[in-house]
Amino acid sequence: MIDFELSPRIKGTQKMLRIFAEQALRPVARQYDEEEHERPLELINLVHGFMKGGLGGGGLTGGAPKKETEEGGEKKKKKPSERQLMTAVTIEEIFWGDAGIALAFPGQGLGGAAVQATGTPEQKERFLARFAGDTPVWGAMAITEPEAGSDTANIRTTAVKDGDEWVLNGEKIFVTAGKSALEDSDGFVVVWATVDPKAGRAGIKPFIVEHGAPGMQITKIEDKLGIRCSDTVSISFMDCRIPEDNILGSAEVVDKTQTKGFKGVMATFDATRPMVAAMAIGVGGAALDSLKQALAEEGLEVRYNISPNRMTAIERDITEMEADLKAARLLTWRAVWMLDNGRRNSLEASMAKAKAGLAVTHITQKCVELMGPLGYSRKLLLEKWMRDAKINDIFEGTGQIQTLIAARNVLGFGRDKLK
Amino acid sequence: MVSFEPSEEQAMVKETIAGFATDQMEPAMRECDESGGVSPDLVKTGWDLEIISSAVPEQYGGFGEGPSALTGVIAYEEMAHGDLSTAMHIISPTLMAYTILLGGTEEQKAEFLPLFCGDEFKAAGAALVEPRYSFCASALSTTAVRDGAEYVLKGQKCLVPLAAESDNLLVFATANPGAGFAGVDAFLVPRGADNLGVSEREKNMGLKALATYEVSLNDVRVPLAGKVGGGSGIDYLDLVSRSRLALAAMAVGVMRRAAEHSRDYAKERIAFGEPIGSRQAIAFMIAEMFIEVDASRMLLWEAAWKCDRGDEYAKDAALAKNYAAEKCMKVCDGAVQVMGGHGYVRDNPPELWFRNSRAFSALEGIIMV
Numbered sequence: 001m002i003d004f005e006l007s008p009r010i011k012g013t014q015k016m017l018r019i020f021a022e023q024a025l026r027p028v029a030r031q032y033d034e035e036e037h038e039r040p041l042e043l044i045n046l047v048h049g050f051m052k053g054g055l056g057g058g059g060l061t062g063g064a065p066k067k068e069t070e071e072g073g074e075k076k077k078k079k080p081s082e083r084q085l086m087t088a089v090t091i092e093e094i095f096w097g098d099a100g101i102a103l104a105f106p107g108q109g110l111g112g113a114a115v116q117a118t119g120t121p122e123q124k125e126r127f128l129a130r131f132a133g134d135t136p137v138w139g140a141m142a143i144t145e146p147e148a149g150s151d152t153a154n155i156r157t158t159a160v161k162d163g164d165e166w167v168l169n170g171e172k173i174f175v176t177a178g179k180s181a182l183e184d185s186d187g188f189v190v191v192w193a194t195v196d197p198k199a200g201r202a203g204i205k206p207f208i209v210e211h212g213a214p215g216m217q218i219t220k221i222e223d224k225l226g227i228r229c230s231d232t233v234s235i236s237f238m239d240c241r242i243p244e245d246n247i248l249g250s251a252e253v254v255d256k257t258q259t260k261g262f263k264g265v266m267a268t269f270d271a272t273r274p275m276v277a278a279m280a281i282g283v284g285g286a287a288l289d290s291l292k293q294a295l296a297e298e299g300l301e302v303r304y305n306i307s308p309n310r311m312t313a314i315e316r317d318i319t320e321m322e323a324d325l326k327a328a329r330l331l332t333w334r335a336v337w338m339l340d341n342g343r344r345n346s347l348e349a350s351m352a353k354a355k356a357g358l359a360v361t362h363i364t365q366k367c368v369e370l371m372g373p374l375g376y377s378r379k380l381l382l383e384k385w386m387r388d389a390k391i392n393d394i395f396e397g398t399g400q401i402q403t404l405i406a407a408r409n410v411l412g413f414g415r416d417k418l419k
Numbered sequence: 420m421v422s423f424e425p426s427e428e429q430a431m432v433k434e435t436i437a438g439f440a441t442d443q444m445e446p447a448m449r450e451c452d453e454s455g456g457v458s459p460d461l462v463k464t465g466w467d468l469e470i471i472s473s474a475v476p477e478q479y480g481g482f483g484e485g486p487s488a489l490t491g492v493i494a495y496e497e498m499a500h501g502d503l504s505t506a507m508h509i510i511s512p513t514l515m516a517y518t519i520l521l522g523g524t525e526e527q528k529a530e531f532l533p534l535f536c537g538d539e540f541k542a543a544g545a546a547l548v549e550p551r552y553s554f555c556a557s558a559l560s561t562t563a564v565r566d567g568a569e570y571v572l573k574g575q576k577c578l579v580p581l582a583a584e585s586d587n588l589l590v591f592a593t594a595n596p597g598a599g600f601a602g603v604d605a606f607l608v609p610r611g612a613d614n615l616g617v618s619e620r621e622k623n624m625g626l627k628a629l630a631t632y633e634v635s636l637n638d639v640r641v642p643l644a645g646k647v648g649g650g651s652g653i654d655y656l657d658l659v660s661r662s663r664l665a666l667a668a669m670a671v672g673v674m675r676r677a678a679e680h681s682r683d684y685a686k687e688r689i690a691f692g693e694p695i696g697s698r699q700a701i702a703f704m705i706a707e708m709f710i711e712v713d714a715s716r717m718l719l720w721e722a723a724w725k726c727d728r729g730d731e732y733a734k735d736a737a738l739a740k741n742y743a744a745e746k747c748m749k750v751c752d753g754a755v756q757v758m759g760g761h762g763y764v765r766d767n768p769p770e771l772w773f774r775n776s777r778a779f780s781a782l783e784g785i786i787m788v
Binding site: 002007305328331407410411417 | 697699725739741783
């Protein structure tokens with residue numbers, strides 16, 4: 001049955017988070033934007049307290065779906081899960097509060113998502129248990145290199161087996177929460193490196209590099225356009241040694257068409273892309289809510305039910321933005337609903353992120369425009385949201401990459417046929 | 420709990436209608452457009468799907484429990500996926516039938532509803548749109564003034580489907596032109612009523628197979644019993660919103676067909692030694708088409724779901740309709756563009772979808788879920 005009603009549990013969380021966002025995040029949002037690289041320690045500890053209690057489940061950036069136990073095993077009809085939906089709703093609310101601070105919150109993050117998508121049960125246990133501990137911990141993911149962004153097959157960081165260890169060499173950039181994971185806590189970063197540069201995609205494997213690993217160093221903390229509270233770092237690996245069982249999944253390089261390791265990256269993204277869409281929607285909602293409130297205070301009422309050809313320019317802008325935001329949210333819910341129900345969602349996940357990233361980039365820019373000089377002023381948060389929103393059209397794959405993935409899915413073309 | 424899975428019944432409705440749309444409506448689409456009409460056989464086959472009778476309760480000749488907006492939008496998407504003009508022709512009696520079903524008096528229900536549950540197609544035109552650039556459903560200029568035991572209707576209507584073929588017209592008019600949605604009522608007017616004029620068929624850019632007419636009301640007198648709902652009248656905003664859901668559903672159907680057509684063509688058409696879909700310029704257009712089809716459908720489903728629950732949904736319906744209308748135009752424009760010159764000639768369907776798609780911005784009323 002088609003149903004858009006959130007369960008009471010999710011609704012309750014949503015309500016609580018809205019209050020948290022209004023009372024705890026908004027008042028300090030400007031401060032942590034201006035004081036870039038300062039960490040909101042009090043908030044971090046507070047959030048760790050209730051994250052530990054199981055809120056969201058997957059951490060702020062969600063997690064990959066649990067693998068189905070056995071193929072074709074339809075014996076146990078469980079109550080459908082709503083874990084991913086809970087995460088998406090959680091993310092939207094917190095990002096409505098503040099995107100930069102939200103990204104600085106502790107949790108499994110993308111690193112955890114990669115472990116969930118590609119790790120063995122033993123590895124999940126070993127690496128994820130720390131998130132339920134007494135102190136806040138971060139998980140991060142390192143894919144991008146100076147010469148390889150979305151072109152992940154071009155990854156040059158190498159992993160060579162030496163005795164019972166892997167030796168990593170290379171440089172990773174744009175690692176979200178990398179400093180939090182590796183310097184500020186007992187966390188880890190999932191590093192994608194090649195075990196066989198000649199094997200292309202098939203040789204690329206995920207490795208867990210933990211806090212304190214020898215030969216690993218954070219070399220740069222980026223100054224950014226927005227999401228300034230969140231640390232984005234470069235990490236260099238110089239003969240960085242990690243235990244042999246820190247490779248997630250199998251070390252075997254299968255033939256080029258059977259790129260299991262690389263499929264792990266894709267499965268990770270299928271789970272995290274809708275979450276990035278939810279982040280975007282949170283920020284877009286903040287901007288639109290704030291614009292509508294300002295207009296209402298000026299006595300302007302939006303006439304939703306009249307014909308578009310009779311609407312004022314501002315009414316058209318607002319109705320279009322509302323529809324775009326809602327469409328993006330529903331596409332996101334659909335993508336996470338599929339995850340919760342164990343369905344493949346590559347197409348729907350990329351659709352949700354493409355729609356949300358673009359819509360919210362546009363919405364936040366439009367809201368600043370419509371508020372005139374007030375929108376441009378740092379007295380309000382609108383200009384900050386416009387800067388923050390832009391990241392959603394970039395990280396985890398730019399809008400163009402999302403559209404490319406959606407196009408490949410729609411056309412049934414592989415990367416050979418649609419470059 | 421959130422779910423995007425249609426019920427078994429909805430899945431069945433979808434499948435049945437999709438079969439009819441693909442096997443019978445679409446193959447006849449070009450012929451209908453060129454000849455300016457839908458063959459009676461095709462109308463009859465569509466009527467046999469019993470869309471209206473499945474919503475009308477048994478006591479009035481049907482076998483349903485009132486219209487479901489969600490099931491309706493699923494069904495209409497499939498019909499319009501076959502052909503928009505034919506779909507609107509077959510569905511056009513819904514506006515009168517459902518208006519009476521939802522808001523009519525007991526006598527009106529007993530008199531009119533069985534007519535829509537018979538074996539033969541029952542034409543029924545709804546006159547809502549007015550021929551002026553500033554037309555808006557919330558600001559009708561056709562007036563209804565009480566005069567003793569009668570109402571006197573005065574005004575001009577256009578885009579009235581099947582007016583000449585109908586025994587009765589459903590005319591929307593306002594008692595108070597400044598009152599917005601609140602002042603509007605619906606009147607059942609026999610086509611042969613004095614001072615009621617039905618024009619020659621309108622000539623529109625698209626929707627050519629759907630016969631539409633201008634209707635002029637020059638002091639047409641209607642007995643009190645002809646006002647739908649009697650003293651309490653109708654919930655006009657609800658009717659307009661339900662019609663917006665219906666129109667949005669058809670827009671989704673049209674754009675989905677156009678997107679599929681573009682996809683298939685882009686995979687087959689070779690240029691510079693490879694399918695044109697191998698070029699991002701084309702591939703991205705097609706991806707965006709599919710994203711907007713799904714985005715439009717999601718907005719529509721949510722609005723229809725709210726309607727069925729009895730929640731406030733007028734705003735959602737308006738957002739969904741305006742969104743789908745815009746995206747339908749954009750997608751159909753893209754479908755012409757992807758084919759280039761081949762999209763511009765009448766041997767191929769994109770030019771037809773392109774003409775039809777703009778109708779959604781002009782239409783209000785006409786059909787309903």
